[in-house]
Every structure is written in structure tokens, then in C-alpha cells.
């Protein structure tokens with residue numbers, strides 16, 4: 439009673455600043471890829487200053503696959519250890535039962551003005567289980583200086599990329615740069631490989647593994663050809679080590695000046711342009727190449743903020759989510775870290791476009807990115823993706839032909855489908 443009274447008096451004086459008596463302690467999990475953690479810390483600090491609440495930040499593993507299993511453990515134990523979670527765009531269907539409906543805590547219009555596709559993606563059985571924080575799509579980074587020196591434009595097809603990479607790698611090595619590689623990407627057996635391989639296959643006209651109606655489509659000749667070409671890269675234009683690369687290993691090679699091309703997400707831009715980068719001002723960004731029969735395809739990525747159903751402070755946690763996903767925070771994150779906003783208007787903001795010019799030139803790539811089949815496969819998506827990246831990894835490592843791997847994958851996906859989706 440006494441405590442309540444104190445806080446009522448204090449609130450009368452300082453509208454939204456919490457007093458000691460009512461200050462809550464929350465925990466948020468943030469990613470730690472590139473500058474992610476630092477940006478999260480700054481945002482959280484602003485909210486703490488504004489509200490008087492305290493927030494503990496826990497960083498999570500860089501691999502989305504590992505993060506998912508950590509979250510699944512915490513949530514299935516119904517633990518209140520983490521109040522606010524950064525969740526991947528492919529997880530709403532997997533985690534919805536453990537997350538609060540933010541339309542209840544933040545109001546019906548909570549997600550107004552945000553990209554509709556992401557809001558739909560984050561709405562499971564009419565419940566808004568996460569607020570869109572930043573979106574992502576795969577893009578091609580290239581060395582402007584090297585392409586110019588050897589007389590090439592950025593490649594339009596995967597075949598062109600392969601040839602240009604081979605030529606420049608050979609010339610540069612000849613000239614004494616024996617660490618130079620043609621192409622780096624995410625080749626470890628994890629979610630990132632699902633994203634890369636979906637881009638190859640979709641851009642060959644080979645579909646999206648499972649289509650919108652839940653039909654398995656992966657065993658087709660275009661998908662086979664796409665994987666066959668990718669397998670030729672290993673040990674040739676891409677180091678053998680790429681089979682164990684996530685985003686950050688690929689960025690490390692490219693940013694130290696040792697790769698002609700890199701597939702990565704937009705976050706790598708602000709780091710490649712940073713003062714200590716070896717390639718500052720020598721990098722171009724274009725849409726990814728395509729195969730003989732398809733158009734360029736970028737996998738849709740991105741992260742959202744959700745509130746755990748097991749939190750002891752649902753309203754305060756939701757307020758933190760609203761603050762971090764606000765226009766102002768998204769603008770700061772776009773300028774400082776090249777994180778794609780989830781609010782369309784920010785793609786016309788001059789300061790944002792000055793910091794990240796390709797948010798303007800590649801706007802269509804971001805709004806037309808290809809979704810992984812998480813919606814049609816629902817809570818089986820994790821199994822589907824695991825089966826797909828393992829099959830792809832087998833082909834890249836030379837353990838299986840693409841025909842054999844895709845036919846086995848087809849049977850495995852059929853088994854998963856029979857059981858549940």
C-alpha cells in the first residue's frame with residue numbers, strides 16, 4: 439500500500455519515469471552479429487533513461503539454428519528468464535504458442551505503417567506475436583576497384599560470377615596476393631545455407647523447396663543444376679573453409695580485402711564502410727545473380743521482437759518492444775548499422791539513403807524477397823530447413839550428387855509432411 443502510494447505520488451510528478459519502487463527489471467535477448475549487440479545496447483539505454491526501468495541484455499549465438507534451439511529450451515521450460523526475444527522471420531509459426539499477442543498489450547494499431555507482408559508473417563491465428571524490427575534480403579557485394587581494373591561489370595548470372603571470380607582470383611594471385619578468393623558466402627550446415635541455396639535454386643526457376651500450398655517441389659532439374667554449379671565453387675573460387683562459414687566468417691574475408699564477391703545481408707555494408715575496413719569505398723552492392731531460366735532471387739530474412747508469455751511484466755516488456763521498433767530507433771539503426779527498416783517511409787528518408795544508398799536502388803529487392811517455406815510448413819519448418827541445408831551441404835562437400843541428394847531430400851520431406859503438415 440505504502441509503496442503504491444509513493445509511486446502514485448512520483449508518477450504525478452514525472453509522468454513516465456518509473457521510481458525505485460515500481461522499476462521493473464527485464465531481460466532482452468539480442469543478436470550479436472556484427473554491430474548488432476552495440477546497437478541493441480544503445481537502444482535499450484535510451485528506453486531505460488526514458489522509463490527508469492532496468493534491462494539486462496543477453497547475447498545469443500550467431501547461428502540462427504543454434505539460437506532457435508536455445509529459445510525452444512527456455513520456452514518449453516516456461517521460464518521467465520527472458521522477457522523480450524529477438525526472433526527470426528521464420529519462427530513465428532514455431533514459437534507462437536509461447537508468445538504474447540501484442541495487439542492486446544500495444545493496441546490494435548500496434549503494427550500500422552509497418553510492411554504488411556511482415557505483419558502478416560508475424561500474425562499467427564489472428565495474434566500479432568512479434569513486432570517487425572528489421573528486415574533483410576541477400577545481396578551481392580563486389581569489389582568495385584577490382585572489377586574496374588579487370589574490365590568487368592557486376593555479374594548478372596551465376597555463370598558470369600563464376601567466370602569473373604575465377605579470372606580475378608587467378609590474376610590477383612599471380613600478382614602476389616595469394617590469399618585472394620573469388621566468392622565467399624554462408625556454406626555451413628545451418629539456416630544461413632538454407633537462405634543461400636534457396637537463392638540459387640529460386641533464381642534457376644527451381645522453386646522454393648515447398649510451395650505456398652504445402653507441395654514439395656524440390657526434386658527438379660533446375661534445382662539440380664543450381665546445386666551442381668555451386669558445388670564447383672568449393673576449393674575453386676571459394677575456400678574449402680566456406681563449408682563452415684556463417685555471415686561473419688564470410689565478412690571477415692571480404693572486409694580484409696581477400697575476396698572479389700561476397701553474398702551477405704545488408705548489415706555488412708556499414709562495417710565494410712567503417713574506418714578500419716580494408717575495403718572502405720571500394721565496395722559495390724547489387725542484386726544477386728540469376729540462373730539461365732529464372733530471375734534474381736533474394737531470400738527474405740529479418741528479425742522481430744516478441745514478448746514471452748511467461749514474462750512477469752507483460753505491459754512493460756511490450757513497451758520496450760514498441761520503443762525499440764519505433765520509427766526513430768529504426769532510423770538510427772539504419773544509419774548506424776545499415777539495418778533495413780520495416781517501415782516503408784524510411785526508405786525515402788534522405789539521411790538513411792545517404793548512409794545506405796542501396797536501400798534506394800535495391801528497394802524492389804527488399805520488398806519482393808523470396809520467403810522460405812515457413813508459412814506452409816508451420817511448426818515443421820525447423821525440420822524442413824534442417825533437411826534442406828544438410829542435403830545441400832552434402833552436395834557442396836562432394837559427398838553426394840545433386841540428383842541423389844535431392845531425391846533423398848524429397849523422400850525425407852514427404853516423411854515429415856506425412857507426420858504433420
Ligand code: GLC
Nearest residue numbers: 502526527574629630739740
Ligand atoms: C539473417 C536473416 C535471418 C536468417 C539468418 C540465417 O540473420 O535475417 O532471417 O535466418 O540470417 O543465417
